Amino acid sequence: MSDTSRTRTAERLTPERLTPDDDLFVRMEHALRLPVVNQCVWRLDGNVTDAAIAAIAARLRRGRLSRLVHRRRTPGRDRWVHTPAAGRFSLSDRPIAAGEEASWARRCVDAPLDTIRGPSWRLTAARSADGSAVFVSLVASHVVGDGGAVMTAVTEAVADIAFDATDTPPRLRDNLRDTATLLGTAGRAAAAMVTDRRPTTQPRRDSHPETPAATTAVTAGENAPVSAPTTILTIRSDAFRSAASASGGTPNSLFVAIMVGALERTGRIHPGEAIGLSLPMSTRTDNDRRANATTGVTAAIVVDDDRYRDLGAIRTACKSAFRTLVDGPSPAARLGIVAQALGDRAVRRLAANVSAPLCLASNLGELDPRFASLGTGSVGPVAMRSVASTPDLEVLRSMAGGISGWASESGGLVTLCVTSLDPDRVADDQALSKVVADELGRWSLTGSAWGT
Numbered sequence: 026m027s028d029t030s031r032t033r034t035a036e037r038l039t040p041e042r043l044t045p046d047d048d049l050f051v052r053m054e055h056a057l058r059l060p061v062v063n064q065c066v067w068r069l070d071g072n073v074t075d076a077a078i079a080a081i082a083a084r085l086r087r088g089r090l091s092r093l094v095h096r097r098r099t100p101g102r103d104r105w106v107h108t109p110a111a112g113r114f115s116l117s118d119r120p121i122a123a124g125e126e127a128s129w130a131r132r133c134v135d136a137p138l139d140t141i142r143g144p145s146w147r148l149t150a151a152r153s154a155d156g157s158a159v160f161v162s163l164v165a166s167h168v169v170g171d172g173g174a175v176m177t178a179v180t181e182a183v184a185d186i187a188f189d190a191t192d193t194p195p196r197l198r199d200n201l202r203d204t205a206t207l208l209g210t211a212g213r214a215a216a217a218m219v220t221d222r223r224p225t226t227q228p229r230r231d232s233h234p235e236t237p238a239a240t241t242a243v244t245a246g247e248n249a250p251v252s253a254p255t256t257i258l259t260i261r262s263d264a265f266r267s268a269a270s271a272s273g274g275t276p277n278s279l280f281v282a283i284m285v286g287a288l289e290r291t292g293r294i295h296p297g298e299a300i301g302l303s304l305p306m307s308t309r310t311d312n313d314r315r316a317n318a319t320t321g322v323t324a325a326i327v328v329d330d331d332r333y334r335d336l337g338a339i340r341t342a343c344k345s346a347f348r349t350l351v352d353g354p355s356p357a358a359r360l361g362i363v364a365q366a367l368g369d370r371a372v373r374r375l376a377a378n379v380s381a382p383l384c385l386a387s388n389l390g391e392l393d394p395r396f397a398s399l400g401t402g403s404v405g406p407v408a409m410r411s412v413a414s415t416p417d418l419e420v421l422r423s424m425a426g427g428i429s430g431w432a433s434e435s436g437g438l439v440t441l442c443v444t445s446l447d448p449d450r451v452a453d454d455q456a457l458s459k460v461v462a463d464e465l466g467r468w469s470l471t472g473s474a475w476g477t
Contacts, residue, residue, distance in 0.1 A: 040195040042102035043094065045361040046317035050168040051094055051103065053413075054140060056369035059420050061167040061413050063175055064134045066257075066475075068126075069159045070403035071152065075116050077401055078150045078161060082114035084182035085148060087190065089314070090169050094140045105316075107190035111169070113144040117151035121160060126153075127257055127454070127475050133162035134412050135252050140168040161399060171317045172389065172409060172431075173309040176396050183400035252414040253421065254445045256458040258472030259406050259438045260465070268468045274336025276439070277388045279468070280432045281324070281339050282332045284386040286464040287443060288428040289328055291450040293383070298328045303382040304346055322346040326384075333467055381426030381446050387411075389433040397435035407435050408475055410442035418448045441472065 043051065054060040085091065086109040093111050096103045121129045133149050146165035153160065165175055181188060269279035281302060288294055301323040309318040324339075324346035332339055364372050389409060398404045410431050415421060426446025433440050443461050445451035451460060465472050 039199055040104040040193050041314070042104050044315055044317065045364070046171075046319070047168060047315075048103065048364065049361050050166070050317065051096075051140065052364065052369065052372045054166065054168060056372045057420070059413050059415050059424070060138065061411060062134060062138060063165050063167055063170065063172060063411050064130070064409070065163045065175060065179070066130045066133075066408040067159075067161040067397070067399055068405040068407075069161065069399065069401055070405070071157045071159060073159045073399075073401045073403055075150070078116070078148075078159070078399070079114065081179070081182050081399055082112070082148045084185060085146070085163075085178060086112045086114075088178045088182055088188045089174060089190075089316075090146045090165050090178045091190065092169055092316075093143055093145055094168060096141065104195060105192070107192055108143075111143050111145045113147045115147070115149050117149065119151065120154040120156075121151050122154045124474075126160060129160065130162055130257070130408065130475070131252065131255075131454075134164050135414065136164065138164065138166045140166045145169045158405075167317070167411065169316050171307075171319045172387070172411070173307045173318060174316055176389075176393070177309070179399070180393060180396050183395045252412045254448075254451055254454050254457045255410060255412060256443050256454055256461050257408045257410070257475035258441050258443075258458075258461060258465070259475065260441065260470055260472050262434055262437050262439050264470060265439045268470055269336065272332075272334060272336045274340060276432075276434075278336040278340045278343065280388050280430070280441075281326070281343060281386045282336060283441070283461075283464055283468070284384055284428060284430045284443075285326055285328060285332070285339075286467060287430070287460050288384045290460045290464055291428065291445070291447060293427050293447060293450060294328055296328050296330070300326055300328060300383055302326045302342075303385040304343060305385070305387045306347070306350065320350065322350050379424075381424040382429060383425075383427040385429040387429075387431045389431060392433050392435040394435075405436040406438040406440045406475075407433055408440050408442050409433050410444060412444060413446065421446055421448050440475075 050061055091109050091111040092105045092107045094103050095106050129151060133147070136147055136149075138145055138147070146163065146169065148161070148163050150159060150161045152158070163175065163179065170178060178188075180186075265279065266276055269276050272279070272282075274282070281304075285300070285302065288300075289296070294300055302325075303321050304324055305319050305321045307318060308320050309315070324342040326339060326342050364375055367375065392407055394404050397407050411429070413421070424446060428443060428445055428447075428451075430441060430443045432442075441461070443457060445457050451457045462472060
């Protein structure tokens with residue numbers, strides 16, 4: 026047996042615990058009342074059979090996403106419980122009318138999830154009214170998987186790759202050892218935070234109330250979660266690359282520029298300001314069992330119209346940001362380690378000054394055809410996004426977030442998914458769609474509504 030195999034075997038002999046990143050999303054769901062879910066929506070050829078989708082669902086139920094959280098009442102890390110019952114699959118007998126594709130995807134993402142009681146993910150499929158397409162939505166709590174985990178789970182299901190879902194029952198000595206380890210790790214992280222001069226969270230920004238974008242008021246029902254406004258657009262890949270090249274950039278730097286421009290159009294930032302743009306990065310490795318394995322860097326971007334002529338400054342800023350990912354845990358990461366040792370009430374107090382990213386750009390690049398087709402051979406556009414939902418808009422306001430976007434490429438199309446966490450400037454999907462469409466127009470690009 027190799028050293029690597031021995032290590033993995035030893036790891037599986039103890040209960041599988043949540044990491045600080047996993048715990049962060051558990052607290053957002055259960056302590057802060059702001060659950061975050063990841064959604065993938067496929068548009069496949071109408072010839073794809075219901076049986077093919079059902080087969081994928083059956084394999085997902087045996088895969089890495091099918092896990093729930095068993096919480097500990099005493100200090101110590103929560104543990105995973107793998108179970109096929111964590112997933113739900115449904116085939117809709119109600120066709121999707123033309124122009125209703127985005128609304129259907131919204132209903133899928135708004136369906137409730139619960140990572141303690143289940144379900145932690147849902148796979149839903151429906152056909153277009155004219156029979157030309159099959160739409161498939163996979164919604165998974167961010168607790169059980171980040172974007173990389175979701176893509177890995179789907180790819181494993183397509184290839185019928187087995188996932189070891191055997192759980193090791195906890196013993197008293199396991200729990201005692203885990204408690205001691207967690208408290209020691211949290212103590213060292215807290216000490217490091219005292220000596221680290223870098224800011225723990227992004228500072229809250231001036232809201233610029235004098236120049237808000239036009240919005241439509243949204244009132245959430247008392248007990249009905251409302252997901253943040255989102256828009257999904259597709260753009261021809263060749264047109265997107267041409268626009269990037271015309272300004273001396275890459276598809277990634279163009280995507281970043283579009284996100285900065287969309288944020289500026291909401292009235293949140295002004296020309297001449299320097300902003301911190303969040304760039305998520307996967308740290309997932311081969312045979313990685315972690316639910317969440319994403320870190321992030323911050324690029325310093327100056328808001329000016331020069332970007333429409335030359336993307337060089339944005340490219341340089343992003344490269345500089347990526348080079349900073351060698352300095353060990355950030356203050357925010359250390360805060361997460363400390364929070365894992367605390368109860369929900371303490372975490373709520375600790376989170377009082379934590380803010381969401383002002384601007385986030387997550388580029389998933391060109392998708393694996395196995396993932397983009399769900400193994401059916403029908404490669405089309407795949408919309409991928411991360412959405413927060415809450416029955417209380419004040420929770421969104423308290424996070425002081427801005428604009429977040431995700432980009433992916435498949436089937437000759439770039440798919441952009443953009444979300445607003447600023448209910449006072451962009452309160453609904455229609456307002457956000459106009460913001461993004463106007464910004465694409467500055468690049469001579471036209472986006473098609475999702476599903477068309």
